[in-house]
Amino acid sequence: MRVALVTETFLPKVDGIVTRLCQTVRHLQELGDQVLVISPAGGIKEYCGAQVHGVTGFPLPLYPELKLALPRPSIQTAIEAFQPDLIHVVNPAVLGLSGVWAAKTLNLPLVASYHTHLPQYLQYYGLSSLEGVLWQLLRLVHNQAQLNLCTSTAMIAALDRHHIDHLALWQRGVDVELFHPSKADPAMREHLSQGHLDSPLLLYVGRLSAEKEIEQIKPVLAAIPNARLALVGGGPHEAELRKYFADSPTFFAGYLTGEPLAQAFAVADAFVFPSRTETLGLVLLEAMAAGCPVVAARSGGIPDIVQDGVNGYLFEPTDPAGAMTATQKLLAQPSEKEALRQNARYEAERWSWQAATQQLQSYYQAVLRAYPAPVPIAS
Structure with missing residues (x-):
């Protein structure tokens, strides 16, 4: 099978979408498929x-780390030369439209996947008034596809409420060999805690x-005696966060990947x-795969992963003290914390990238069999 994967983001960017795409491409190639990735140039x-x-792009004004690449004729030329059996557009917004157009003009099946809940992002950038328009655009684009994949049941429900059709669940995956409790290294703890090894x-x-x-x-950090906080990553809000956390024991560690992240x-x-x-x-x-207990908001796709009190703690995002109370409870009960760590590891071990990619491969095959009709897959 030959798959043209058109995505708004890819390497060298570091985020969860890129991690999923890298694992998907690797496993599809190992399974004998051929993949063409079309993405902003990196x-x-x-x-x-x-x-x-790679398609030349420019930094997005509200998020300079994200490159915005516009559709252009060279994309259609590359897709035609590759001769794919189907096209998969990932988070189709701008560059992805070229994949939608290519599928239509070349009479090819189209799969789309939804990874970023953009309508919810708008409120954080003062653009809430555009939410209705954005849902209309998402519906227009996604309903061109024979199959729309979501990564959680919450997102299937959200897209279904906004009349996006042909929905199915693309199961999660994690590298349980890389992320493992055995990777605990005192030198990393010393680094992240800035020398305070015995502090939470x-x-x-x-x-x-x-x-x-x-x-x-x-406030979670302030409520736990002697606690330290390490923020791993980067992004457009970093300067503001450095000012906000300046009077607290917080370390900005920058990006970590691979073994250091594990x-x-x-x-x-x-x-x-x-x-x-x-x-x-x-x-x-x-x-969870690394055995680190999680405290997370009960929102979006998170409850698909975290079972409150079983493999982590969930808190209500509208409760100002929710995260603080849950974290205090976690750290105050060593025996329960150990049980959560073990259960978290057990949960992660259920989900391999190979299985997630084999599921995707079966979706592709179903689309090819049914084309031009949509795929009647229950979510």
């Missing part, structure tokens, strides 16, 4: 045997952006995640 021409066609260490990993609501972690998860005492906009929250699965 200096990468090939990944795991897949050709990467709270961890956040992800974009440093307004919609992540990272400010909510500060070590960070494994040495932390709690992973605190206040975001309400997650379609899934891949970092939660990575933390």
Whole structure:
């Protein structure tokens, strides 16, 4: 099978979507499929045997780390030369429209996947008035596809409420060999805690952006005696966060990937995640695989992963003291904390990237069999 994957983001950017795409491309290639990746240019021409066609872009004004690449004729030319069996557009917004157009003009099946809950993001950038218009645009684009994949049941429900059709669940995945409790390294704990090895260490990993609501972690930090906080990642909100946390024992660790990231998860005492906009929250699965107990908002796709009191703690995002109370409870009960760590690891072990990619492959095959009709898959 030959798959043209058109995505708004890819390497060298670091985020959960890119992690999923990299694992997907790698496993599809290993399963014998051929993949063409079309993405904003990042200096990468090939990944795991897949050709990467980079499209020149420019930094997004509200999020300079994200490149915006516009559709252009060279994309259609690249797709035609590749001769795909189907096209998969990932978070189709701007560049993805070229994939939608190519599918229509070349008479090819179209799969779309939804990874970023953009309508919820608008409120954090003063653009709430555009939410209705954005849903109309999303509906117009996604309903061109024979199949729309979501990464959590909450996102299936959200898209269904807004009359986006042909929905199915693309199961989660995590690298349970990379993210493992055995990766705990005292040197990493010393680094993240800035030399305070015996202090409770709270961890956040992800974009440093307004919609992540990272400010909510500060009162949690203040409520736990001698606690330290490490923020791993970067993003457009970093300068504001540095000012906000300046009077607290907070360390901005920058981006970590691979082994260093696995070590960070494994040495932390709690992973605190206040975001309400997650379609899934891949970092939660990575933390759980590393045996790091999680405290997260009961919102979006997070309850698909975290069972309150079983493999982590959930708090109501509207409760100002929710994250603080849950984290205090976690750290105050060592025996329960250990049970949560073990259960978190057990949960993560259920989800491999190979299984997620095999499921995707079966979706592709179903689309090819049914085309031009949509795929009647129950979510």
